[in-house]
Amino acid sequence: MDRDGRCQTDQSGARLFPYWSFTKPVIAALALMLESEKRLDLDAPLDLPELVAGGTLAQLLEHSAGLPDYGTLPAYHADVAAGRTPWPRDLLVARTLAQPAPFPPGEGWRYSNLGYMLAREVIEGAAGRSLAELVQERIAAPLGLENVRLAQTPADFAALHWPEARDYHPGWVYHRTLIGTAGDAARLLHGLRGLLPKAAFARMTACRELGGALPDRPWTRHGYGLGLMCGDWGDTRVFGHSGAGPFSSNAVYHCPETGRTAAAFTHGPFEGPAEQVVAKLVAGR
Secondary structure, eight states, X not given: OOTTOOOEEOSOTTOOEEOGGGGHHHHHHHHHHHHHTTSOXXXXXXOOTTSOTTOBHHHHHTTOSOOOOGGGOHHHHHHHHTTOOOOOHHHHHHHHHTSOOOSSTTSOOOOOHHHHHHHHHHHHHHHTSOXXXXXXXXXXXXXXXXXXXXXXXXXXXXXXXXXXXXXXXXXXXXXXXXXXXXXXXXXXXXXXXXXXXXXXXHHHHOOEEEESOOTTSSOSEEEEOSSOEEEEETTEEEEEEEEEOSSEEEEEEEETTTTEEEEEEEESSOSHHHHXXXXXXXXXX
C-alpha cells in the first residue's frame, strides 16, 4: 500500500491465507489500546504462575520476559505433523516450562510463542472479551477488513488457499492466528497508526536492535519492538512481521521512507522468500 492508499501485494486476489505470527502485531496493538484506556499497565508486574516474579506485559510483547518457546519441543512438531488434537493449555505450559528459563525477566531477548499466549490471556481478561471479538470490534471493523478473522476450528482453515490447511488445527497456535487475504494483511499493518494514540504507536515501533544479517533473508540489521519485527533491508528501513507454519509463510512490512506497505504469502515453512518479495515492493523496485 503506497502513500495514496493503493495496495501493493502479491496479486493473490481474494484467496485466504493463515497470518501465523503476523497476528502478534494485532495482539500488541490491542494491549496498547487498552493501556490508553487505563485498563492495562504494560509495565506493571504480572501475577502469573507461568511468569517469574517481576515479569510484565511489555516484556511478553517484546520477547524479553525470559520464557522458553514451545517451538523447540520435538513432541510438539511430531503431534502437529501427525494431525493430532492440540494439547490442553496446561499441558502445553508444563512441557514448555520444563525447559530451562533463558534469563530473568528483562535481562535478555528470546522469541517465545508461549509469551504471546500469556499476553493474549491478559488482554482478554482486562477487556472482558475474547481475542476474536476484540479483533472484529477494534481492528477489522474500523479498518474495513471484511475477510480478516480469528481462526478457531479446523473448519476455518478448510477455506484457506493451501490444501495442507485442511489437515491442520489452528489450536496448535496457542496465541491464535488470524486468517485473511494478502491485501487485508497490508491494509491492517498500514492502518495501525490511525488506530493507536501517537505515543502508543511510537512505543510499538521503537526498535530494539538484536543483530545483523540473517542467512537467505533480506535483513542486514534486525530487531524487535512491541509485536513488530524491525530493522534494515539494505538501505530500506522496515517494520512489520513475518510468520510461518508447517506449510506456508508470509511477510507483511511497511517502509517509513517510501510510505509503502506490502504483503506476500508463499508455500513452504521458511519466511525468506516472502520477505524477498516484500523487500522489492516496499522499496519501489
